Amino acid sequence: MSHDVSALPGRFDVAVIGAGVVGCALARRFALAGARVAVIEKAVDILDGASKGNSAILHTGFDAPVGSLEQSCVAAGYAEYLEIHGKLGLPLIKSGALVVAWSEEEEALLPTLMEQAHQNGVADVEALDETAMRSAEPGLGKGARVAFRVPREYLIDPWSAPYAYLLQAIENGAEILRGAEVTAGRRSDNGWVLETSRGTVDAGLVINAAGLWGDLLDEKLIGRRDFHIKPRKGQFVVYDKPAAKLASHILLPVPNKITKGVVVCRTAFGNLLVGPTAEDQDDREHAVLVTETLEALKKRGEEILPALKDQQVTAIYAGLRPATEFKDYRITAHDRTYITVGGIRSTGLSAALGIAQHVLKLAELNLAAPADPVWPTVPNISEFSPRDWQTEGHGGIVCHCELATKREIQKALDGPLPTKSLAGLKRRTRVTMGRCQGFFCSAEIARLTEGHFDRPMAEKAQ
Amino acid sequence: MTTLPQETDVLVIGAGPAGLGAATVLAKSARVLVVEREPTAGGIPRHCGHYPFGLREFHRLMKGPDYARALVGQAVEAGVQITTRVNVVRLEPGPRVTVTSDAGVTTIDAKIVLIATGVRESSRAQRLIGGEKPGGIIPTGALQSMVYLEGRRPFRRPVILGTELVSFSAIMTCRHARIKPVAMIEQNAQPTARWPAALYPQVKGVPLQLSTTIRAIEGRERVERVVVDGPAGTRVIETDGVIVTGMFRPEATLLDGSHLEKDRATGGPVIDAFGRCSDPAYFAAGNLLRPVETAGWSWAEGVAVARSITAALAGSLPQDPQHSVTLKGDALSWVVPQRFGRVGETAHRRFQLRVNRPVKGRLSVRAAGVEYSSIRIDSRPERRITVPLPPHAAPVEIVLEET
Ligand SMILES: Cc1cc2nc3c(=O)[nH]c(=O)nc-3n(C[C@H](O)[C@H](O)[C@H](O)COP(=O)(O)OP(=O)(O)OC[C@H]3O[C@@H](n4cnc5c(N)ncnc54)[C@H](O)[C@@H]3O)c2cc1C
Numbered sequence: 001m002s003h004d005v006s007a008l009p010g011r012f013d014v015a016v017i018g019a020g021v022v023g024c025a026l027a028r029r030f031a032l033a034g035a036r037v038a039v040i041e042k043a044v045d046i047l048d049g050a051s052k053g054n055s056a057i058l059h060t061g062f063d064a065p066v067g068s069l070e071q072s073c074v075a076a077g078y079a080e081y082l083e084i085h086g087k088l089g090l091p092l093i094k095s096g097a098l099v100v101a102w103s104e105e106e107e108a109l110l111p112t113l114m115e116q117a118h119q120n121g122v123a124d125v126e127a128l129d130e131t132a133m134r135s136a137e138p139g140l141g142k143g144a145r146v147a148f149r150v151p152r153e154y155l156i157d158p159w160s161a162p163y164a165y166l167l168q169a170i171e172n173g174a175e176i177l178r179g180a181e182v183t184a185g186r187r188s189d190n191g192w193v194l195e196t197s198r199g200t201v202d203a204g205l206v207i208n209a210a211g212l213w214g215d216l217l218d219e220k221l222i223g224r225r226d227f228h229i230k231p232r233k234g235q236f237v238v239y240d241k242p243a244a245k246l247a248s249h250i251l252l253p254v255p256n257k258i259t260k261g262v263v264v265c266r267t268a269f270g271n272l273l274v275g276p277t278a279e280d281q282d283d284r285e286h287a288v289l290v291t292e293t294l295e296a297l298k299k300r301g302e303e304i305l306p307a308l309k310d311q312q313v314t315a316i317y318a319g320l321r322p323a324t325e326f327k328d329y330r331i332t333a334h335d336r337t338y339i340t341v342g343g344i345r346s347t348g349l350s351a352a353l354g355i356a357q358h359v360l361k362l363a364e365l366n367l368a369a370p371a372d373p374v375w376p377t378v379p380n381i382s383e384f385s386p387r388d389w390q391t392e393g394h395g396g397i398v399c400h401c402e403l404a405t406k407r408e409i410q411k412a413l414d415g416p417l418p419t420k421s422l423a424g425l426k427r428r429t430r431v432t433m434g435r436c437q438g439f440f441c442s443a444e445i446a447r448l449t450e451g452h453f454d455r456p457m458a459e460k461a462q
Numbered sequence: 463m464t465t466l467p468q469e470t471d472v473l474v475i476g477a478g479p480a481g482l483g484a485a486t487v488l489a490k491s492a493r494v495l496v497v498e499r500e501p502t503a504g505g506i507p508r509h510c511g512h513y514p515f516g517l518r519e520f521h522r523l524m525k526g527p528d529y530a531r532a533l534v535g536q537a538v539e540a541g542v543q544i545t546t547r548v549n550v551v552r553l554e555p556g557p558r559v560t561v562t563s564d565a566g567v568t569t570i571d572a573k574i575v576l577i578a579t580g581v582r583e584s585s586r587a588q589r590l591i592g593g594e595k596p597g598g599i600i601p602t603g604a605l606q607s608m609v610y611l612e613g614r615r616p617f618r619r620p621v622i623l624g625t626e627l628v629s630f631s632a633i634m635t636c637r638h639a640r641i642k643p644v645a646m647i648e649q650n651a652q653p654t655a656r657w658p659a660a661l662y663p664q665v666k667g668v669p670l671q672l673s674t675t676i677r678a679i680e681g682r683e684r685v686e687r688v689v690v691d692g693p694a695g696t697r698v699i700e701t702d703g704v705i706v707t708g709m710f711r712p713e714a715t716l717l718d719g720s721h722l723e724k725d726r727a728t729g730g731p732v733i734d735a736f737g738r739c740s741d742p743a744y745f746a747a748g749n750l751l752r753p754v755e756t757a758g759w760s761w762a763e764g765v766a767v768a769r770s771i772t773a774a775l776a777g778s779l780p781q782d783p784q785h786s787v788t789l790k791g792d793a794l795s796w797v798v799p800q801r802f803g804r805v806g807e808t809a810h811r812r813f814q815l816r817v818n819r820p821v822k823g824r825l826s827v828r829a830a831g832v833e834y835s836s837i838r839i840d841s842r843p844e845r846r847i848t849v850p851l852p853p854h855a856a857p858v859e860i861v862l863e864e865t
């Protein structure tokens with residue numbers, strides 16, 4: 001379905017298709033560079049694709065392929081996050097990581113991995129013998145042999161970060177169109193007329209940041225695709241907050257060719273997660289949890305940290321990585337009016353800001369950056385900085401497990417980028433994400449969100 | 463905005479049947495403050511819009527909400543101060559608790575603290591049920607709150623997972639809201655709740671599917687179907703919601719960050735026969751102690767523990783050494799109280815136990831190696847079992863010999 005009515009009036013310098021973490025970072029970078037930006041997202045809220053569920057690690061890129069685009073984007077993205085996170089109100093949990101060898105073969109690989117880290121500019125990696133490893137992480141299971149430390153691998157809030165990027169774009173003039181799928185496009189004299197399910201958008205430059213649908217969108221718009229998305233599912237088990245004291249570092253396995261393997265780490269929200277798996281599938285839409293796999297993850301988690309046996313599971317989730325047949329990112333400027341940013345597989349949260357820098361250079365636009373850009377701050381929902389419940393006037397706690405307040409919920413429901421779905425509200429406020437998973441607060445949230453969501457949580461019984 | 467006192471004699475955390483029952487007794491001789499995090503006091507019965515409540519307490523048959531109001535009325539009349547929308551977030555020695563409310567974060571000091579925070583059901587995530595995460599997967603508690611407190615209907619034709627008593631409450635709640643459950647699913651070969659309750663699903667037209675598990679919940683925005691594995695193989699049930707019922711666990715979050723000892727078996731605090739926690743300035747009562755009992759039972763426990771607290775305030779509660787209570791027999795899942803010191807005017811007069819699978823056998827109580835009592839049991843999970851405390855203080859063993 002396409003309309004000829006304009007969905008966003010006027011002409012945009014840039015249309016970013018997709019509001020995943022990559023699209024959000026692109027919107028910010030171009031808006032700060034002075035471009036008039038439109039972001040078009042097919043879901044009712046942002047972060048509905050690959051960016052919905054990840055491990056939330058801010059990678060240094062120590063284990064990225066040397067000389068790859070991925071490595072340089074991760075490094076640049078990492079550096080920019082460290083520079084801007086404070087100004088945007090985003091957390092940074094300086095956990096550091098241990099790469100732990102669990103077998104003789106893995107142990108033999110460590111020197112090579114450390115050398116790779118050096119080549120990637122991560123020079124502060126440090127080998128730990130068994131004693132040093134166990135004093136760094138006393139909870140490690142018996143099978144752990146030796147490790148090396150990557151001191152600057154950190155944890156962040158995977159939802160507030162992209163939200164903050166997009167919010168800053170909007171506060172600096174960008175516009176967002178949600179619930180609008182780009183269905184087709186035609187070239188105009190000086191760019192593109194995109195057709196969406198909600199009307200047309202005129203733009204000089206189109207950036208495809210459609211994540212799991214990137215190849216299909218290329219085919220629709222430019223009639224060809226240079227890569228094929230092969231979704232790779234990752235399932236996770238999340239433990240309740242008391243488990244977070246069992247490990248302070250991010251515990252990384254020795255990576256093999258296919259995946260970074262099962263990680264155990266804390267989260268910005270004070271939990272502990274075990275995951276992800278790496279399972280190839282064709283389906284781009286459905287990230288299905290499988291009981292047996294979750295049980296296996298628990299078991300693996302208990303080998304890594306035996307004390308996990310006594311801990312309670314809080315949540316389970318799965319995400320899809322937009323992997324392709326290539327190892328590296330697929331970022332291509334096809335011409336002056338169309339750039340594909342695809343295949344941002346398993347490091348996009350870390351690399352997004354760096355990808356945006358790279359794409360801005362590729363775009364070669366002639367822009368005048370605003371002299372005094374706006375720096376909004378986003379509400380903190382991480383356990384590692386003061387929360388709203390600690391200050392007065394919060395209106396009372398609604399979600400008891402995560403201590404989410406009425407004021408926080410109301411804030412997420414209005415403002416320049418109001419959330420439109422329960423999934424979105426969860427990502428903004430943590431409601432129902434805690435140990436009771438909505439037992440206590442669902443009913444009140446159904447009332448508070450009345451009229452705000454595209455699909456109400458519960459209809460009024462007449 | 464209510465101003466919270468900074469100090470009181472007895473601070474009760476949780477205005478459910480246990481907390482209110484205790485507070486009402488204690489208000490005769492002490493200043494009692496009840497802090498409740500919900501907007502209204504009354505606990506879980508507030509949203510159990512069905513019978514039977516109140517027989518033990520008010521000697522008449524009541525629906526949950528009326529019963530909750532009656533308990534609150536009684537407490538207020540007795541002089542209890544109840545504050546709502548106040549969350550306790552931390553327990554410390556002293557005793558001192560930290561709370562948050564619209565007024566921000568404050569602390570309250572007390573002579574005695576009674577923790578009565580109840581139970582909740584375990585979630586879909588805790589059961590590791592596969593599939594997607596659409597809207598419409600909720601526990602009975604959330605369903606009841608939506609229907610009875612908010613006048614809402616989260617779905618029209620859900621499946622109900624579980625056959626505990628609360629699962630039948632879920633059916634009644636559905637009927638009230640004209641929601642038509644399409645199936646009731648139970649992993650075991652028999653329903654968990656006692657007959658004739660187990661007949662209700664047939665009576666009410668909800669097909670009961672035993673020896674069946676949910677393999678996957680499907681649907682991206684809302685539940686569209688569930689895939690189940692049962693005696694007839696793998697089947698698909700078209701549905702628009704899943705009510706995840708029962709498998710209760712104490713709402714014991716406050717213990718996790720505290721100095722109080724927690725019992726892994728019950729998930730609640732370790733208590734002695736007076737209802738005292740490992741810090742004797744803290745007491746506990748009600749379903750926080752274990753999963754799960756009725757409102758009447760929890761209320762009675764609150765009343766009984768109130769007597770211990772009265773004695774503690776008067777300085778007359780014995781501080782004898784506490785002995786351990788050990789379970790022998792792998793079918794026994796937990797026991798309350800977990801410590802045993804003095805006999806006499808204790809709040810708990812009997813040990814409460816549960817089994818984790820259907821068992822028949824002889825259950826005996828031994829103190830210092832001597833058997834004091836025994837009963838024959840033929841029981842199943844979630845069924846109440848009690849045995850008397852031994853007549854004198856000693857390490858206790860409760861032994862199940864299966865036959
Ligand atoms: C299991 C797992 C663990 C991970 N762990 C980490 C980690 O620890 N650290 C890290 O840095 N990275 C991690 N990642 C990687 C990171 O999550 C991804 O690289 C990143 O989310 C990709 O973002 P994206 O914006 O490219 O894609 P997406 O998030 O998929 O965004 C694309 C958006 O485009 C929209 N869209 C698609 N088609 C259209 C259309 N036609 N019209 C309009 N909108 C459209 C979609 O709805 C979607 O919102 C992990 C990923 C997974 C799955």
Ligand SMILES: Cc1cc2nc3c(=O)[nH]c(=O)nc-3n(C[C@H](O)[C@H](O)[C@H](O)COP(=O)(O)OP(=O)(O)OC[C@H]3O[C@@H](n4cnc5c(N)ncnc54)[C@H](O)[C@@H]3O)c2cc1C
Nearest residue numbers: 476478479480499505506550579580603748749756757760
């Ligand atoms: C869904 C469900 C249905 C049930 N149906 C029945 C039934 O039909 N019949 C029956 O007999 N029993 C039923 N029960 C059992 C129920 O637990 C008891 O009826 C009874 O409510 C137990 O009383 P309580 O005082 O121990 O706990 P609750 O009634 O649960 O009261 C605990 C109170 O503590 C408050 N609280 C918890 N944590 C904090 C905190 N940190 N700060 C401040 N306040 C806090 C809670 O908000 C709550 O109001 C049901 C239980 C559930 C979960």
